[in-house]
Each structure stands twice: as C-alpha cells, then as structure tokens.
Amino acid sequence: MSPLDIFQQALDAVTQAFRDEDFDAYMALLDLPYLVQTGRATHLITSADEMRPTFDTLLRSLKPRGITHYERIARSADYVARDRIEGWHRSHLIANGESLAYPQLSRHALVRRGDRWLFSEAQYDMIEGASWPLTEADLMGHVDALTRQEVQ
Numbered sequence: 001m002s003p004l005d006i007f008q009q010a011l012d013a014v015t016q017a018f019r020d021e022d023f024d025a026y027m028a029l030l031d032l033p034y035l036v037q038t039g040r041a042t043h044l045i046t047s048a049d050e051m052r053p054t055f056d057t058l059l060r061s062l063k064p065r066g067i068t069h070y071e072r073i074a075r076s077a078d079y080v081a082r083d084r085i086e087g088w089h090r091s092h093l094i095a096n097g098e099s100l101a102y103p104q105l106s107r108h109a110l111v112r113r114g115d116r117w118l119f120s121e122a123q124y125d126m127i128e129g130a131s132w133p134l135t136e137a138d139l140m141g142h143v144d145a146l147t148r149q150e151v152q
Helices: 003-019 023-027 048-065 136-151
Strands: 030-038 042-045 069-081 084-095 104-113 116-124
Touching (some): 003 023, 003 116, 023 048, 048 136
16 A cells, blocks of 8 residues: 555544544544644643643534534655655645635654554644644634635
C-alpha cells in the first residue's frame, strides 16, 4: 500500500471517530505523547485527559455553524523513515453542500506501532492556539472571519 493510501485511511478513521463522537476511538488513533503545532505555539499532549477538552470543543463548534460534513483529503504523503509517514491534507468544512471556509492545509506524521499507523504529530498553521486546550475561537476563527466578511 502506498504512503498516500495509508495516510488517507488514517485520516478517514479519525474523521469517522469525530462523526461518531467517539473519543475512545479517536484516542486509539493517537500515539502519545502527541505533538501539536499551531501558528503560535507547540503543545505536547501526554494523556487522553489533556486531549478531551479540545475534542469536545471541536464537536460542539460544528453544529451551530451548520457544518454537515467535516472531511479530510490527503494531498501528499511519503515515507521519511521505515515506520514514519509525513503527509499534508486539506480539511473541508461543508454546510449542506457548500464550503464554509477555504480548505485548511495541515501536516501530520504517522508512526507505525506493530501493524497500526498512529498519528504522532499535527501542524495547524491557520490555528493560533497559543495555549492548550484549544478554544472554539482557535478552532473556528477562520470560519467565523469568512462568515463576518460575507455579512458586511
């Protein structure tokens, strides 16, 4: 299987965990400690308890904005070591078939643990995220800014 296929399968699995609102399934896809880089800081997540508030905030922030689909589409991925894949993907926030914001480009790293590929790093340049856990303003600021522009 190509690294791009492996990367897309991992993205699909994490997207499904969000759709199902299944935090345990989501955490089973992460390799702890998990490194999250935002536009303003680097955060090292060492436990499920540290990740839970950000997971819940993202879930709570989708419905009020009318987001019906949250999709991640792999753009590129390559092996950088035998048991490590680094790739880029775009996140699409869609409300009833219409994009709410420009797709957000993000980088992730996967590591192989036995026969499973797990997310070990994430880079979200469009998210300010100076502190952890991430807030709704951190996660949805770019969507809200575009919505405000359309209203004016």
